[in-house]
Amino acid sequence: xxxxxxxxxxxxxxxxxxxxxxxxxxxxxxxxxxxxxxxxxxxxxxxxxxxxxxxxxxxxxxxxxxxxxxxxxxxxxxxxxxxxxxxxxxxxxxxxxxxxxxxxxxxxxxxxxxxxxxxxxxxxxxxxxxxxxxxxxxxxxxxxxxxxxxxxxxxxxxxxxxxxxxxxxxxxxxxxxxxxxxxxxxxxxxxxxxxxxxxxxxxxxxxxxxxxxxxxxxxxxxxxxxxxxxxxxxxxxxxxxxxxxxxxxxxxxxxxxxxxxxxxxxxxxxxxxxxxxxxxxxxxxxxxxxxxxxxxxxxxxxxxxxxxxxxxxxxxxxxxxxxxxxxxxxxxxxxxxxxxxxxxxxxxxxxxxxxxxxxxxxxxxxxxxxxxxxxxxxxxxxxxxxxxxxxxxxxxxxxxxxxxxxxxxxxxxxxxxxxxx
Amino acid sequence: xxxxxxxxxxxxxxxxxxxxxxxxxxxxxxxxxxxxxxxxxxxxxxxxxxxxxxxxxxxxxxxxxxxxxxxxxxxxxxxxxxxxxxxxxxxxxxxxxxxxxxxxxxxxxxxxxxxxxxxxxxxxxxxxxxxxxxxxxxxxxxxxxxxxxxxxxxxxxxxxxxxxxxxxxxxxxxxxxxxxxxxxxxxxxxxxxxxxxxxxxxxxxxxxxxxxxxxxxxxxxxxxxxxxxxxxxxxxxxxxxxxxxxxxxxxxxxxxxxxxxxxxxxxxxxxxxxxxxxxxxxxxxxxxxxxxxxxxxxxxxxxxxxxxxxxxxxxxxxxxxxxxxxxxxxxxxxxxxxxxxxxxxxxxxxxxxxxxxxxxxxxxxxxxxxxxxxxxxxxxxxxxxxxxxxxxxxxxxxxxxxxxxxxxxxxxxxxxxxxxx
Numbered sequence: 001x002x003x004x005x006x007x008x009x010x011x012x013x014x015x016x017x018x019x020x021x022x023x024x025x026x027x028x029x030x031x032x033x034x035x036x037x038x039x040x041x042x043x044x045x046x047x048x049x050x051x052x053x054x055x056x057x058x059x060x061x062x063x064x065x066x067x068x069x070x071x072x073x074x075x076x077x078x079x080x081x082x083x084x085x086x087x088x089x090x091x092x093x094x095x096x097x098x099x100x101x102x103x104x105x106x107x108x109x110x111x112x113x114x115x116x117x118x119x120x121x122x123x124x125x126x127x128x129x130x131x132x133x134x135x136x137x138x139x140x141x142x143x144x145x146x147x148x149x150x151x152x153x154x155x156x157x158x159x160x161x162x163x164x165x166x167x168x169x170x171x172x173x174x175x176x177x178x179x180x181x182x183x184x185x186x187x188x189x190x191x192x193x194x195x196x197x198x199x200x201x202x203x204x205x206x207x208x209x210x211x212x213x214x215x216x217x218x219x220x221x222x223x224x225x226x227x228x229x230x231x232x233x234x235x236x237x238x239x240x241x242x243x244x245x246x247x248x249x250x251x252x253x254x255x256x257x258x259x260x261x262x263x264x265x266x267x268x269x270x271x272x273x274x275x276x277x278x279x280x281x282x283x284x285x286x287x288x289x290x291x292x293x294x295x296x297x298x299x300x301x302x303x304x305x306x307x308x309x310x311x312x313x314x315x316x317x318x319x320x321x322x323x324x325x326x327x328x329x330x331x332x333x334x335x336x337x338x339x340x341x342x343x344x345x346x347x348x349x350x351x352x353x354x355x356x357x358x359x360x361x362x363x364x365x366x367x368x369x370x371x372x373x374x375x376x377x378x379x380x381x382x383x384x385x386x387x388x389x390x391x392x393x394x395x396x397x398x399x400x401x402x403x404x405x406x407x408x409x410x411x412x413x414x415x416x417x418x419x420x421x
Numbered sequence: 422x423x424x425x426x427x428x429x430x431x432x433x434x435x436x437x438x439x440x441x442x443x444x445x446x447x448x449x450x451x452x453x454x455x456x457x458x459x460x461x462x463x464x465x466x467x468x469x470x471x472x473x474x475x476x477x478x479x480x481x482x483x484x485x486x487x488x489x490x491x492x493x494x495x496x497x498x499x500x501x502x503x504x505x506x507x508x509x510x511x512x513x514x515x516x517x518x519x520x521x522x523x524x525x526x527x528x529x530x531x532x533x534x535x536x537x538x539x540x541x542x543x544x545x546x547x548x549x550x551x552x553x554x555x556x557x558x559x560x561x562x563x564x565x566x567x568x569x570x571x572x573x574x575x576x577x578x579x580x581x582x583x584x585x586x587x588x589x590x591x592x593x594x595x596x597x598x599x600x601x602x603x604x605x606x607x608x609x610x611x612x613x614x615x616x617x618x619x620x621x622x623x624x625x626x627x628x629x630x631x632x633x634x635x636x637x638x639x640x641x642x643x644x645x646x647x648x649x650x651x652x653x654x655x656x657x658x659x660x661x662x663x664x665x666x667x668x669x670x671x672x673x674x675x676x677x678x679x680x681x682x683x684x685x686x687x688x689x690x691x692x693x694x695x696x697x698x699x700x701x702x703x704x705x706x707x708x709x710x711x712x713x714x715x716x717x718x719x720x721x722x723x724x725x726x727x728x729x730x731x732x733x734x735x736x737x738x739x740x741x742x743x744x745x746x747x748x749x750x751x752x753x754x755x756x757x758x759x760x761x762x763x764x765x766x767x768x769x770x771x772x773x774x775x776x777x778x779x780x781x782x783x784x785x786x787x788x789x790x791x792x793x794x795x796x797x798x799x800x801x802x803x804x805x806x807x808x809x810x811x812x813x814x815x816x817x818x819x820x821x822x823x824x825x826x827x828x829x830x831x832x833x834x835x836x837x838x839x840x841x842x
Contacts, residue, residue, distance in 0.1 A: 014458045016449025019440050023463075028437025037435045038470060042444075043460040049481075053460060056477055060470075278727075284713025285706030288727050292705025293816060295781075303733035305726055306699075306709050312724035312767060316737070346733060360716075395714060 002174045003036040003061045007053055009068035009078055010153060011044035022067045022158055029162055033171055034179030034227070045069060047081045054085035058146050062174075065166070068153030070118070070135040082150060083122050086142045093121040096136050103134070128165040133157040139169065181234035182225040185245060188261055189407045190252040195220045198248045202241070209237045211245075218403040219261070222249070254410060261406050262294040268413045269300040269350075276409075277346030278304040279317050279338040279353040281329065282372065287354060287402045303346050307338070317341030330355050330367055332384045335375030339384075343377045350378045350412060352405050356387075358397045372401045376408055378416065383408075423595045424482045425451065427461035428474055430489035430499055431574060434463040443488045443579055450588055455600030455648070466490065468502045475506035479567050483595075486587070489574030491539070491556040503571060504543050507563045514542040517557050524555070549586040554578040560590065602655035603646040606666060609682055610828045611673040616641045619669045623662070630658045632666075639824040640682070643670070675831060682827050683715040689834045690721040690771075697830075698767030699725040700738050700759040700774040702750065703793065708775060708823045724767050728759065738762030751776050751788055753805045756796030760805075764798045771799045771833060773826050777808075779818045793822045797829055799837070804829075 023040045069078030097119035128137030137151040151158045192215040209226040226237040288304040307313040319337040327333040338353035356372030363369035370389040389397045444461045490499030518540035549558035558572040572579045613636040630647040647658040709725040728734040740758040748754040759774035777793030784790035791810040810818045
């Protein structure tokens with residue numbers, strides 16, 4: 001089995017101020033084409049250390065993918081180190097120089113010595129074009145065929161070069177027709193342990209395709225992964241398994257792959273011609289924001305009233321003062337009244353309210369931090385749900401409240417008829 | 422100069438699904454105490470590859486810091502690899518076993534064989550206690566004194582162990598009294614090029630303390646860094662430089678180090694006894710959310726009206742229909758009317774409105790995507806600002822609008838008298 005390692009280059013990667021997202025992105029691309037990644041390394045801008053890291057990695061694997069150090073100021077360092085590790089010379093690459101000159105002429109800039117150095121590349125290399133920047137990438141070879149593929153460190157430049165040039169080259173070079181093909185089913189409103197329970201036997205039995213369950217931010221994803229020698233065979237393996245999983249989980253699955261809960265909600269509301277509004281207290285705009293950032297939101301969302309202070313709940317949402325005095329702002333009664341107020345003031349088909357104690361202060365024995373009420377009102381239906389989020393910071397409690405509200409909203413939409421409102 | 426390398430362990434770090442935040446966190450801690458980090462590596466759960474990575478790193482540096490692979494299921498692998506690389510034996514560490522037994526007894530759980538294995542450690546190691554989990558960390562030594570310090574991979578466990586046990590040990594072991602001490606001044610409302618222009622000469626002249634300017638998300642940070650052999654000498658180097666920078670930049674500096682613009686705004690409003698409300702259109706809750714997530718927000722923020730649809734601007738904010746028809750919702754006139762409406766409906770001292778076209782659709786030749794108006798109203802002052810954010814996605818334009826609104830708000834607060842309202 002062919003294998004590669006990744007080396008990301010730049011002293012800034014070692015100072016604890018920057019996450020190395022490039023190697024994560026490359027790792028995902030390699031997993032997808034079924035190329036084994038044995039290790040990854042980050043080294044500073046130091047030619048000796050870089051050359052030694054490259055040389056020892058070349059003893060362990062078939063090729064190395066590097067990012068960074070190709071910019072006009074430090075390029076000599078990376079290219080020198082790569083040339084040394086491979087035992088090749090650096091030389092002026094005429095086509096790259098010509099391309100650079102024509103590009104600079106286009107924007108009326110002169111060719112500087114720094115620019116010129118960017119066209120100096122290892123002898124015999126394959127050039128990887130960089131449509132988003134001036135430094136080209138390249139794949140250079142050792143006499144025995146092992147290689148170093150060098151890409152720029154700017155994520156936008158690197159990502160385009162990876163998907164458009166390097167991945168196709170790697171597939172071809174290693175004759176990789178297969179890889180890992182995955183499909184993710186997103187569930188909401190079912191605890192991870194319950195998801196596990198329902199598909200536990202599939203877990204145990206299946207080697208290929210495999211199933212992985214991942215809970216994150218209150219949602220649970222079920223990923224089906226097929227390792228195939230030819231990608232066109234993936235559907236044959238994944239389709240029957242997906243069918244079984246869907247039967248076991250049911251309506252808890254709200255979407256797949258790139259779907260989001262907000263996206264599905266906006267789409268379903270639009271399809272049914274329904275409008276939406278919110279009355280938020282402790283979530284303070286976070287729920288509205290979750291919908292607004294979703295494409296298509298303007299078709300369904302009319303507005304929100306964020307009533308952080310009690311008298312705004314009264315004045316803007318029509319929550320009766322007596323109700324607030326009798327039950328408090330964090331109560332089922334207030335949540336219902338807020339939702340009803342939003343339904344009325346915002347002239348929408350569905351209104352959702354959130355009121356709770358996100359902390360760190362404000363909790364009592366009866367209503368501890370994490371107590372949240374979510375109300376829902378439509379023309380012929382009103383309901384309220386009560387939560388106690390025991391763990392987590394103020395920010396966690398607010399995020400969980402938003403997710404709970406979205407799940408309630410999604411449930412409500414699924415039960416509403418298309419012609420209502 | 423002593424130096425170390427980091428090795429993070431776990432196949433999941435290579436699959437492109439997980440950012441390695443542990444090594445970033447450790448990198449920052451090492452920079453702070455002035456210990457050189459030469460390189461960092463991630464390797465999968467494979468004993469041979471791990472042992473070989475550790476052995477070759479031990480030839481280059483004085484010590485290695487690892488994270489991951491100490492859990493009850495895979496611990497043998499990491500510990501075996503470390504023991505092999507160092508040439509020491511693994512043996513049962515009685516005090517760790519006793520601590521584990523007493524801990525399990527406390528929560529009424531029996532000692533399993535897996536638990537017992539967690540108390541097997543390299544001979545002669547220093548144990549690093551883990552108050553947040555069951556797997557202890559350790560520092561094990563090669564005959565020549567070079568070491569491997571192993572910590573768990575769970576970030577919460579690792580971070581506590583790093584700051585409470587490993588960093589003090591490293592300081593002591595390498596007699597590090599110095600390090601890099603930095604101070605960051607945050608500016609808002611001044612373009613990066615202008616910040617550069619005003620302090621350019623300091624940049625060039627200064628070797629120690631050094632200055633770095635970093636623009637991020639529309640704000641510009643100025644970081645002053647002093648490399649000192651004794652941390653108590655840092656103020657002597659940083660104080661005079663900070664004074665000069667503050668003179669050059671003036672009121673554009675809104676805070677330092679852990680200060681945030683929202684935090685400073687909430688604090689200044691509370692100090693002056695002023696209340697705040699928003700009327701948001703294209704930002705859809707994002708501006709309100711920025712304030713709500715700030716500690717102390719409930720003292721100053723009363724509420725917001727998110728008027729995404731035009732008739733909500735009319736009904737809830739009192740924007741005249743004729744105004745909307747004559748000028749459109751994205752106009753200076755509408756922004757002022759929205760701010761005035763919020764001031765009135767929410768009974769606040771300062772109201773800010775945002776209306777604009779965040780795209781991707783909705784732009785015209787006259788009002789292209791990126792056109793944003795921000796209005797401000799207080800009892801005796803009204804103003805509007807017009808922006809065209811040319812670059813960036815819908816999400817970028819919305820974030821930039823929020824930042825612009827916060828900067829306007831901060832400017833307004835600075836000019837208001839404490840007793841107003």
